[in-house]
Structure formats: C-alpha cells, structure tokens
Amino acid sequence: MPESEPDQPRPDPSHPPDPALAAEQQHLADSRAALARMRAHTAGLTAVGGDRVSTEHLKQVLWRRMQALEDDPTVPLFFGRLDYDPALGAERAERLYIGRRHVTGEAGGEPLVIDWRAPVSLPFYRATATEPMTVALRRRFGFSTGRLTAYEDEDLAHGEGTAPSEGPGTASEILAAEIERPRTGPMRDIVATIQPEQDSIVRADLATSICVQGAPGTGKTAVGLHRAAYLLYAYREQLSRSGVLVVGPNDSFLSYIGDVLPALGEIDATQATVASMITKATGAEVRGLDEVGAALVKGDARMAEVIRRAVWDGVREPTEPLVVPRGAHQWRVPTYLAAEIVAELRGRGIRYAAARDMLPQRLAHQVLLRMEAAGDSPDDRVQNAVARSKPVKSWVDAVWPALDPAKVILRLLTEPAFLATHAEGVLDPDEQRMIMMRKPARSARAARWSLADVVLIDEALDQLHRTPSLGHVILDEAQDLSAMQLRAVGRRASTGSVTVLGDLAQATTPWATRSWAESLQHLGQSGAHVEELVAGFRVPAAVIEFAARLLPTIAPSLTPPYAIRRSRGDLVLREGRPEDELVTSARLALDREGSIGVIVPDARLDWARRVLDGAGIGYGVLGEQTDPLDEEVFRTRLDLVPASIAKGLEFDHVVVVEPAAVVAGEADTVTGLRRLYVCLTRAVTSLQVVHQEPLPVQLAA
Known part of the structure; x- marks a missing residue:
C-alpha cells in the first residue's frame, strides 16, 4: 500500500497561491509527462540481434529499461533543486532538479530531472554556506501523495536560510519531517535525506572497501x-559484467529491504543470505x-x-612410471620425472x-x-590425443583423483583417524571430538548438514575450484558471522570490493568476531577503513538513551549514539500481567x-499468538514466509516478531515483551543483553516495554 506523506509546511489558504510553488508544480507535471514519453518510446522498440542469443540479451536490456522508467505517482520525481551561479x-x-532517476525533455534533450547519483547532484548533499560548491541556492520540496506542497530555500551564496548540515532537528523542517515520517511496509529509500557523512560513504569509488560501524x-x-x-550507476558497464551482491542475515530482512533498489x-x-548463497554454490541442503x-x-x-590439508591429501606420490602404448611403440615417462611434474603442479x-586438469x-x-x-614429428593433435588416452587418465586418477567437496567434509566429520591426521597441531583432541557427527550419514547426499x-x-569447494568473484558485495549485520562465514563471503569479492x-x-551469535579488524582480515579486506556512524536519524532520544544503558556492559x-530528531519519542514501561499489558x-x-x-x-x-487471537487483534508473523521477496510480508499494520530475527x-x-526472557533465551548474559x-x-516513534519479571539491572537503573 502507498505510504502516507509527512505533514509538510503548506501555503496559507487565506493568501493567493504562491506563483513559485505553482511553477514548481508545473515542472513536476512536465517531468512526469516526459517520463511517460520515455517509457512509451522504450516500449515501442523491437529487439533484433544478429542471432537468437543477442536478441534475447537485447530483450532483457529493454525489459530492465522499462522497469527503471516505471513511475509511481505517489512518490515525487524530484525532491530538490540546485541553482548554480557563475x-x-x-x-x-x-x-x-534532483530526483531518483534522470528524466529528459523533448526539446533538445535538456534534462528535466537529474539523477541523485550524478556528479552535479553532489552539492545537494554536501554544500554548506562556507563551502557552497558553486551553488547559490538549494531548494527542498515537500510532497503529499506525489503532489508538491511546499519548499524551503537555503541561500548558500549569502549564508541565509536553513542549514541541513547542522542536523534536521535544528534546520530544515521538510528534511526533518521526511526523516520522521511514519511508515507502513518495507524499508524505503532515503535519497531525499542523505546526510553528508552518509553521502561520503555512498559515493566512495568502486575500488574502495569500507566497513561501517x-x-x-x-x-x-x-x-x-x-x-x-x-556503484551500479557510476560503474554500470563494469558491474554489469561482474555483478553486485547484497547479503543479509535472514529472509525477513531481505523482504524488508527488497523494495529499496527497485525504487x-x-x-x-x-x-541473498549467507545460507542461500552457500547452498546455491554447493548444492548441499541445510x-x-x-x-x-x-x-x-x-x-x-x-x-x-584442516580442510586444505584434507583436500591436498588426495594427491599421491607416484610409485609407477606412465606407459602409453601408441602404434607399435610404448612410450614411457619415468616415475621420478612424473613425480617432479606432480610436485611442480602442487x-x-x-x-x-585446475592442477589436476593440467596434469x-x-x-602428454x-x-x-x-x-x-x-x-x-607429432603435433598438438597427437598431444591432445595422448592426454585423453585411457592409460594417462587411469594414471592421473590413481595419483591425483577427482574429489567431491561434500565427501571430503563428510570424511572429516565421520572418520576420527582422517580428522586427526589433518587436524594435528590445529585442533586439540577435545575439539576434534566435538565436531564429529553424532549420527554419521552413509553418504553426503543423506547427511543432515548444518x-x-x-x-x-x-x-573445500574453493580449494578445488576458484570461487567466481563479484565486483562488489554489500554485507549487512556482519558482526554476527563466524570467521568461516566471513571467508565464504570474502571469496565472492576476492577481486572486487566490499x-x-x-x-x-548487536553481536548476538556465540561465534561473532571480536573486532572489525578481525572481521576484515577474514574477509580478505584488511585494507578497508572503518567509518563510525553515531548520529541517530530514526531512533528517538527517549528510546536510544534507554537502550544505551546497556552499552557499558555489552560494548x-x-x-x-545520540538522536538528532525533533521529537524525543515515547517510552512507556508497563509492569503487570503480560497478557493484559500486551493487549493494551x-x-x-x-x-x-x-x-x-x-x-x-x-x-x-x-x-503471543493466543493472546492477540483472543483479543481479536489481527497480525502477521515474521519469519514464516518461504519466499524472501513475498509481497505480503510487512503489509499488515501489526507484526509479531521473534526476538531472534528483529535485527x-x-x-x-x-x-x-518480557526483556528478562529475551536475555535468558541466549547462551550467556552479555549475548542476551545484546539481543x-x-x-x-527497533522503534522510530514509540517504545512500550511489557514485563512482569524484573527488568535487567542495567535498565532498572
């Protein structure tokens, strides 16, 4: 369902309409008409390639172009204006005019709206009165259901008007209203409200890896x-080949963010989640x-x-020469020479x-x-024929056998002697016993993999075949990943950036890494720099100050963090019978x-289901959808959220409900307090805490 727009400053109805506002509304109408013409023109194109493959490729290009030009009348085409001054x-x-996408007019192809990612849009986010970046005036627009309702000007040339760089709590009313606008449904984009410290991260070049705390x-x-x-805008040709991957913690999270990039x-x-990404690569089901x-x-x-040793243990020391019959002759490669070839490839x-394929x-x-x-006088064809001959294949299979990664791991987790051989000096005996399968499977296919x-x-698969690298990987909630999970994600960006x-x-898993330096090392991105964001644009002061009482214990x-919103928000602690307080x-x-x-x-x-059902209160339940892009997720007013997927x-x-029980549900107190x-x-307007059990002492203070 469309989101309602914030209450924006409106012209006084007792006064004549503002001619400037009317002119801006006309520009909006012209821009929408131009966008419709652009989409109609694209729809009228026919994909004709030199062959079937190129034709299908062109069809996909046109389809993506149509998707990009789709207009949502409830969302403003532009949200700001820059007046450049010589x-x-x-x-x-x-x-x-700065908006979500580029819109071109008919006459001369002059742009009616500039994409927010274009270099000329940068001053909208970064310019200040002391550093106007050649801009004399910056204008912000207020909208309601897609219609322009108000505007605010900053005279950057003379240092007059509002100053968004000082924070929306003390500056632009339109900016503050947009940040604090109530939402229904999934996450929306923030192109109209990106702050300078956020923009510097957004616009970092493709070669730069960044960690955001x-x-x-x-x-x-x-x-x-x-x-x-x-990055998809600024490096489109490069990333169209290498790709961009967004990795989130769970399917509910992917549903929540799923509308942002299409918008x-x-x-x-x-x-993808880490689980879906790896399951797809390995074919192993969790x-x-x-x-x-x-x-x-x-x-x-x-x-x-341990895995590296187990994989390369498959290579045997040659004990026999290679003998290849061909015609009336038998050609012989001595054992010592064959061993030198094997050692060189290793x-x-x-x-x-790859080494096995070269052998x-x-x-030959x-x-x-x-x-x-x-x-x-043999030629390349003879060499290829020898390489494919049965004697060579049989010799290679005996010395350098083909391996299945799942079978290698199954051996490690089910054969104590095999694990002990390759874990010597790496894992102690207790650790080796700990990871052995309690109920060994007969085959890799039948195993109940975690x-x-x-x-x-x-x-193991990466030891066998190099994992293809993407151009860029966005990894969210990275603090909860184990070192091996981080290595798996890092392989997907081995020649790219992250x-x-x-x-x-918010690290709530027992295997979470202890620092960003450690996490970046496991990702293979030790050179990434860490940016810290502490200005809270969404969580109000009353909520963040209450939750921050936990920080001396958990981090x-x-x-x-501190809040910069105009409203402090609402915080209510409700002690009593949980059933009654939850319904209230x-x-x-x-x-x-x-x-x-x-x-x-x-x-x-x-x-909680029974309580809400008994009270006749409708709700959805997060975490139960099977499709992470299910359009019905986040479409109800009220959602039941298990604490484990709230992140x-x-x-x-x-x-x-019951903070003490949230804490008790984790392996230790610190992890529980982080949860x-x-x-x-999670609250951006109000927080109600329902409890019958005593609150944790950190909050009770």
Whole structure:
C-alpha cells in the first residue's frame, strides 16, 4: 500500500497561491509527462540481434529499461533543486532538479530531472554556506501523495536560510519531517535525506572497501543499499559484467529491504543470505543444527587449514612410471620425472582441480618429447590425443583423483583417524571430538548438514575450484558471522570490493568476531577503513538513551549514539500481567499512524499468538514466509516478531515483551543483553516495554 506523506509546511489558504510553488508544480507535471514519453518510446522498440542469443540479451536490456522508467505517482520525481551561479565558480548559470532517476525533455534533450547519483547532484548533499560548491541556492520540496506542497530555500551564496548540515532537528523542517515520517511496509529509500557523512560513504569509488560501524537508527543499512545503487550507476558497464551482491542475515530482512533498489531504478543487484548463497554454490541442503560448542569450532578460521590439508591429501606420490602404448611403440615417462611434474603442479598455488586438469597435458608433453627424440614429428593433435588416452587418465586418477567437496567434509566429520591426521597441531583432541557427527550419514547426499557444515563444504569447494568473484558485495549485520562465514563471503569479492555494515553492540551469535579488524582480515579486506556512524536519524532520544544503558556492559569501547530528531519519542514501561499489558499496548499502538512490531522472546511466540487471537487483534508473523521477496510480508499494520530475527528491522511503534526472557533465551548474559539492545532499538516513534519479571539491572537503573 502507498505510504502516507509527512505533514509538510503548506501555503496559507487565506493568501493567493504562491506563483513559485505553482511553477514548481508545473515542472513536476512536465517531468512526469516526459517520463511517460520515455517509457512509451522504450516500449515501442523491437529487439533484433544478429542471432537468437543477442536478441534475447537485447530483450532483457529493454525489459530492465522499462522497469527503471516505471513511475509511481505517489512518490515525487524530484525532491530538490540546485541553482548554480557563475559568480561562485560555476561554468554557467543553470537550474537542476534532483530526483531518483534522470528524466529528459523533448526539446533538445535538456534534462528535466537529474539523477541523485550524478556528479552535479553532489552539492545537494554536501554544500554548506562556507563551502557552497558553486551553488547559490538549494531548494527542498515537500510532497503529499506525489503532489508538491511546499519548499524551503537555503541561500548558500549569502549564508541565509536553513542549514541541513547542522542536523534536521535544528534546520530544515521538510528534511526533518521526511526523516520522521511514519511508515507502513518495507524499508524505503532515503535519497531525499542523505546526510553528508552518509553521502561520503555512498559515493566512495568502486575500488574502495569500507566497513561501517553504525549504531541503531544511523541508517547504515540504507547507506549500504544506496551505495549499491550509486556503484551500479557510476560503474554500470563494469558491474554489469561482474555483478553486485547484497547479503543479509535472514529472509525477513531481505523482504524488508527488497523494495529499496527497485525504487531507485536498480534491479540488477542480487540479494541473498549467507545460507542461500552457500547452498546455491554447493548444492548441499541445510537440514541440521549444531550444538554451540560444535558450531564454534566449525566456524573457527583454523578449519580452513584442516580442510586444505584434507583436500591436498588426495594427491599421491607416484610409485609407477606412465606407459602409453601408441602404434607399435610404448612410450614411457619415468616415475621420478612424473613425480617432479606432480610436485611442480602442487607448488604452483593453483586450485586442486585446475592442477589436476593440467596434469594430463604435462604428461602428454613428455610423451611427445620422446616421440620427437625417436624421429617422429607429432603435433598438438597427437598431444591432445595422448592426454585423453585411457592409460594417462587411469594414471592421473590413481595419483591425483577427482574429489567431491561434500565427501571430503563428510570424511572429516565421520572418520576420527582422517580428522586427526589433518587436524594435528590445529585442533586439540577435545575439539576434534566435538565436531564429529553424532549420527554419521552413509553418504553426503543423506547427511543432515548444518549451516556450519555447508560453509565447510564451500571452503573445500574453493580449494578445488576458484570461487567466481563479484565486483562488489554489500554485507549487512556482519558482526554476527563466524570467521568461516566471513571467508565464504570474502571469496565472492576476492577481486572486487566490499561494504561491510554492522554494529558490534548487536553481536548476538556465540561465534561473532571480536573486532572489525578481525572481521576484515577474514574477509580478505584488511585494507578497508572503518567509518563510525553515531548520529541517530530514526531512533528517538527517549528510546536510544534507554537502550544505551546497556552499552557499558555489552560494548564499552563504542561511542554512545545520540538522536538528532525533533521529537524525543515515547517510552512507556508497563509492569503487570503480560497478557493484559500486551493487549493494551497493541491497541494503543494501533490507534496511532505507522507500522507496529510486537517483539517477543522466541519461546513465547505461540503464547503471543493466543493472546492477540483472543483479543481479536489481527497480525502477521515474521519469519514464516518461504519466499524472501513475498509481497505480503510487512503489509499488515501489526507484526509479531521473534526476538531472534528483529535485527535490521524498523517499526514506528514497538512493543517489547518480557526483556528478562529475551536475555535468558541466549547462551550467556552479555549475548542476551545484546539481543535486548537490538529489540529495544527497533522503534522510530514509540517504545512500550511489557514485563512482569524484573527488568535487567542495567535498565532498572
């Protein structure tokens, strides 16, 4: 459903219409008409290529172009205007409207709207009165259901008007209203409200890898998605070949962010969870669950060395010469020479399967040398025939056998002697016993693999075949990934760059890495620099200050976040019978505008269902959809949210049920308090805390 627009400053109805506002409304109408013409022109094109493949490619190009030109009348085509002034150093005087996509007029192809990612749009986000960037005036527009309702001007040439760089709480009313606008449904884009410190991350060049440590409400996820959109615009040709991947923590999160890139005209980025990404690569299905101790060992970076040894253990020392009958002759490659070839290939640093593929040709070359020495004149065709011959294939299979990555991992997890051989000096005996399968499977296909197991299979697969690298990977909620999971993501960007997003205070898995430096090392991106975002644009002060009481316990090294919103928001603690207080809180939230998230301990999800059903309150349940792009997700006013999947989500109004039970549901107190910190900071307008059990002492203070 369309989101309602914020209440914007409107012209006084007792006065005549503002001619400037009317002119801007006409420009909006002209821009919409031009966009419709652009889409109609694209629709009228016919894809004709030189062959069937190129024709299908052209059809896909035209389809993507049609998608990018689709107009949503409830969303403004532009949200700002820049007036460049030669007196300030501009090449010429021109007026540019800044929007979500480029719109071209009929006459002379003059742009009616400039894409927010274009270089000339940069001053909209960065210019200040002290550094106007050749812009004399910056105008922001207010809209309601797609219609222009108001505008605000900043006279950058003379330092007059509002100053967004000082923060929306003290500057632009339109900017502040847009940031604080209630939402219904999934995440929306923030192109109209990107702040300078966010914009510097968004517009970093493709070769730059960045890690964003972002407190709740600082917009780190939105920054990452807009960085993807910017890179796809600025490096389109390069990334159309190499690709962009967005990795999120779970399917509910992917549903939540799924509309952002399409709204910005970008549909080419792939979205996945770590589990779906690795399952697709390995073909192994996640059907099991590890105990915490086993998962910790399997997620440890030391497992990479164990797997490397196990894979390369497949190569045998040659014990027999290679003999190739051909015609009336038998050509012989001595054992010592064949062993030298094998040793040389092992030492080249290439993947196991690639080296194995090279071995037959290397052996065949030795046979050809012997043929030439005997007076023959063999050519490349003869060498290829020898390389494909049965004697060569049989010799290679015996010395350098083909391996299946899943079978290698199955042996490690089911054969104690095999694991002990390759884990010697790496894992101690207790750790080895911990990761052995309790119920060994008869085959890799029948195994009940856990997610940690499938990550190990992916590691083994990379030892066999190099993992294809993408141009850029956006990794969100990275603080919760194990070292081996980080290695798996890093392989997908081995020749590209990454944007890592997360918050160490929200690390809620036992295997989470301890610092961003450690995480970046496992990703293979040690050179990435860390940016810290602490200005909260979404979470109001009353909520963030309450949740920040937990920081000295869960993340004492982090800078406490602060809110810059005009409203402090609402915080209510409700102590009493949980059933009654939950119903009261839900009904109070339903009386207000915006989305509602009722966050409950995972173990109490069924209890919450019964309470809401008994009260006749409708709701959805997050985490139960099978399709991460299911359009019905986040379409209800009120959603029940298990605490374990709340991370990364936002709701206008949040009800957190029994904080003590949220904490108790984790392996240890610190992890539980981090989980609670996540749950408390999902609110962007109001937070109600329902409890009968005493609050954790950090909050009770």
